[in-house]
Amino acid sequence: MIKLLTVVGARPQFIKAAAISRMIRERYSDSIREIIVHTGQHYDHQMSDVFFKELEIPEPHHNLGIGSGNHGRQTGEMLMKLEAVFEKEQPDAVVVYGDTNSTVAAALAASKINLPVIHIEAGLRSFNKQMPEEINRIFTDHVSTLLFSPTRAGMDNLKNEGLLSGKQPPYSIDQPGIFHTGDIMYDNTLFFADKARESSGILAKLELKNKKFVLATIHRPVNTDSDDRLTGIMEALIEIPAAFGTDIVLPVHPRTAKKFESLHDSDLYRQLTPENGIHLIPAVSYLDMIMLEYSASLIITDSGGVQKEAWFMEKPVVILRTETEWTEIVAQGNGVLADANTKKIVEATGNYLKNQPVDFPKVYGNGNAAGEILEIVLNAAWK
Numbered sequence: 530m531i532k533l534l535t536v537v538g539a540r541p542q543f544i545k546a547a548a549i550s551r552m553i554r555e556r557y558s559d560s561i562r563e564i565i566v567h568t569g570q571h572y573d574h575q576m577s578d579v580f581f582k583e584l585e586i587p588e589p590h591h592n593l594g595i596g597s598g599n600h601g602r603q604t605g606e607m608l609m610k611l612e613a614v615f616e617k618e619q620p621d622a623v624v625v626y627g628d629t630n631s632t633v634a635a636a637l638a639a640s641k642i643n644l645p646v647i648h649i650e651a652g653l654r655s656f657n658k659q660m661p662e663e664i665n666r667i668f669t670d671h672v673s674t675l676l677f678s679p680t681r682a683g684m685d686n687l688k689n690e691g692l693l694s695g696k697q698p699p700y701s702i703d704q705p706g707i708f709h710t711g712d713i714m715y716d717n718t719l720f721f722a723d724k725a726r727e728s729s730g731i732l733a734k735l736e737l738k739n740k741k742f743v744l745a746t747i748h749r750p751v752n753t754d755s756d757d758r759l760t761g762i763m764e765a766l767i768e769i770p771a772a773f774g775t776d777i778v779l780p781v782h783p784r785t786a787k788k789f790e791s792l793h794d795s796d797l798y799r800q801l802t803p804e805n806g807i808h809l810i811p812a813v814s815y816l817d818m819i820m821l822e823y824s825a826s827l828i829i830t831d832s833g834g835v836q837k838e839a840w841f842m843e844k845p846v847v848i849l850r851t852e853t854e855w856t857e858i859v860a861q862g863n864g865v866l867a868d869a870n871t872k873k874i875v876e877a878t879g880n881y882l883k884n885q886p887v888d889f890p891k892v893y894g895n896g897n898a899a900g901e902i903l904e905i906v907l908n909a910a911w912k
């Protein structure tokens with residue numbers, strides 16, 4: 530029996546962790562024991578609890594309650610508290626997902642006390658170090674013992690940074706095992722699609738059943754913390770319903786909600802109304818989100834996970850950034866980097882609404898990434 534300690538903290542990590550926890554329960558309960566630690570980075574009901582309940586993720590064994598803060602304080606507090614939990618639990622390895630401050634804190638705390646780190650969603654790069662996530666990813670990959678990349682591009686990025694895979698177990702921080710597997714988020718999309726169709730009431734609630742709509746999300750600091758960029762995006766969102774006769778649904782991340790509060794009295798904000806075809810709603814649960822993605826004609830987003838889910842649902846995506854880690858989407862022509870440029874966002878939306886892409890090759894695996902990953906983890910010859 531090996532003991533894995535999983536560290537999660539932010540919304541996309543709960544979703545990713547659900548795929549691995551479910552697989553441990555279904556197939557590996559005799560050989561893997563999982564301890565879950567929640568850093569508390571995300572804490573609102575709609576950003577945390579709702580995912581544990583809906584995705585049936587086991588209750589965390591430890592919740593560090595760290596909450597929001599600037600990078601140094603948030604990451605520093607995580608480091609201190611995680612080290613204490615690791616010392617107490619003495620796991621065989623620490624599992625981290627993606628690229629948030631919770632990821633990098635766990636990777637640093639574990640590697641400094643010689644605990645092997647397993648990084649799921651390794652190798653992704655934007656080549657833009659202004660993004661806090663880029664620093665988190667590079668750092669985490671370079672102290673990991675097992676790295677699982679969901680894309681070919683991710684494997685190439687790791688190789689280009691001099692990270693070469695050991696040929697066989699045992700692996701170590703100096704001779705890591707690097708593997709290309711499917712994407713665990715695809716596992717989840719497939720697993721929860723029917724459940725979402727059966728139980729989500731979001732379309733009825735928004736009166737959008739059988740109605741054409743575009744789904745949008747915005748939460749990257751580069752967009753929310755710049756008045757110019759946020760204004761550029763909002764102007765596009767206001768123009769789209771009028772230009773193309775389609776509604777827009779915008780579930781709002783708390784970071785963006787706070788920014789909107791300061792814009793309450795602005796003319797632009799006041800135009801974001803259902804009468805103008807724009808449904809501003811609080812952040813939704815995963816099943817509601819899957820349902821919205823499945824039913825939308827197109828997705829506009831700056832989220833990493835939502836870009837991929839657009840692909841899983843075979844929907845075009847207008848990306849509110851200048852670059853993406855998920856390069857396959859743009860290379861295939863199923864996504865456009867429209868930045869925060871009103872004209873580009875509206876044009877790309879219009880083009881895709883007229884000509885829906887049809888070819889979405891299976892580049893993210895076959896829905897069994899969690900199984901592939903756990904098989905490798907089990908055979909990695911732990912101490």
Ligand code: UD1
Binds near residue numbers: 630
């Ligand atoms: C974090 C991740 C980002 C990821 C995103 C997923 C980092 C550096 N960033 O960004 O990579 O894409 O999560 O959603 O780790 N807030 C609340 N309630 C909550 C959580 C946050 O009100 O439950 C507000 C707070 O004002 C907080 C702000 O949102 O300051 C930002 O939260 P934070 O976790 O620091 O970063 P995210 O933007 O959520």
Ligand code: UDP
Binds near residue numbers: 540834
């Ligand atoms: N998501 C959700 N509710 C929302 C917005 C997003 O459940 O209101 C899900 C989405 O389906 C995806 C994940 O959250 O699985 C993406 O997380 P997010 O956009 O917060 O972060 P990123 O992927 O950019 O790190």
